[in-house]
Amino acid sequence: MTDCSVFFISDGTGITAETFGNSIMAQFAVKPRHVRRPFIDTADKAFQVVREINAVADREGKRPIVFMTLVDEDILNIIRPCRGKVFDMIKTFVEPLEEEFAMKSNHRVGRFSDVAVDREYNDRIEAINFTLEHDDGQSARNLEVADVVLVGVSRSGKTPTSLYLAMQHGVKAANVPLIPEDFDRGFLPPMLKPFKKKCFGLTIDPARLSQIRNERRPNSKYASIENCRFEVQQAESMMRREGISWLSSTHKSIEEIATTILRDIRPDRLIY
Template sequence: MTTQQNIPARTVFIVSDGTGITAEALARSVLSQFNLSYSRVHIPFVDTIEKVRHAREQIQNEYRQTGLLPIVFSTLVIPELVCILREARALHLDVIQTFVDPLKKELGISPKQEIGLSHQNMESEEYKNRIEAINFTLAHDDGQSNRNLDEADVILVGVSRSGKTPTSLYLAMQYGLKVANYPLIPEDFERGRLPSSLESYKNKLFGLTIQPERLAEVRNERRPNSRYASLENCRYEVFEAEGMMNLEGIPYLSSTSKSIEEISTAILSDMRAFSSPAQEKPSPKI
């Protein structure tokens, strides 16, 4: 039996008739369950016979060179293209057909089999709202602007480099939320109060904290050997920030060992706890 220590590295192909975001997300999630070293090859926009034949040859060449079956995650919807791709020697994991066929049998109707349906309607209200949310979030990153904060769905607070910006952008891009974020700085701790611009929006605040040791590592990558990145200062800022959030009743969590997706899910759960079902945002489109 092969042990985890001597499993050979594999090549994983992400093949899609669109951007490949869905297939890549699934591949990442599934492969994370295995102690496997692998390299990824992205082949997006495979929407013609010529393109799928080229993808098939890439996969086949990989098998010829290594003697190992490549792993293929695909989201092709046109049956003819699927059949051509499957001619390559590989382990094929078809994301679309796995679910379409059982649904077809259960519902008694045929799928549309049209490319790009999940990414159409760029003129739809939902799409426009998402673009507006991204623009809002970029304009309100790191306390750049106090304008229109009443439009924010959530305002993230925390010390510098605790993960506010990437989380804000993820929530905007995936969920269409308007997110502002503000750094809590030593001046705030000396005053013992939140920035004055946030006083009226406490019901929209959510905090991020982080272990001081991890914060020092992150800050040293940006400003090595500085007071800003010193462990002593990081401990001080984290302690004061958590104290302020506890005092103000601001819900918060540690970003130290959590992914952006996990952090965002926690924020969404907190938002839903204080909103009616009619106010909830739609699920992300990928």
């Protein structure tokens, strides 16, 4: 089954519906077509989505899967009779919790309240700005306030992991590449010495690294398998000597890498 469609419908961004829905769909050997429909907050938009779902059902000859996070009952009543298999996350999770807590939820549209006064939101924006400023060793300024400093060879996954940590967890994550000059000297870049306890290393399978680098600089020494083997071996040896924890990004998702980093460097960020 490789041609099903999955709709993620929300009156907000749709990120919650998509994240949860993807976690569920990952349990099955399917390759769905993803359709996110955010900000469905009027009857007209709801009817338009229903027409789209029904058209897909006709075209594919099977019911699309529909994950919804909608709080407006009128809009829900428009979408529920569609020809998709509907999973209403509010009804599935929020209503049983209302019963458990003996209180009504606020039925707030979207994940965030007023971002202008939301401290958590502002912390994440500040972390994103910090992470962008300290990407790829661009700046050593204010490294003392970093929550974590990722180190590893070029293209081992430091930048996407840093941005994920900042965007999802409000973690100020700098990242610094380990380059041939560092291997010649035999020690970490001088800018990192005072912050070694904040460092976490990423490594990667040399063959995978060569493949990634060839997409960027085809047929270069930088991308050659021999050079990739050398850099990975040198980086792992250096991190081992310096006592820096590290993991391979080869077969791990950004989410898995980030969770491991939080567990080892900032376990307090796993509780909030």
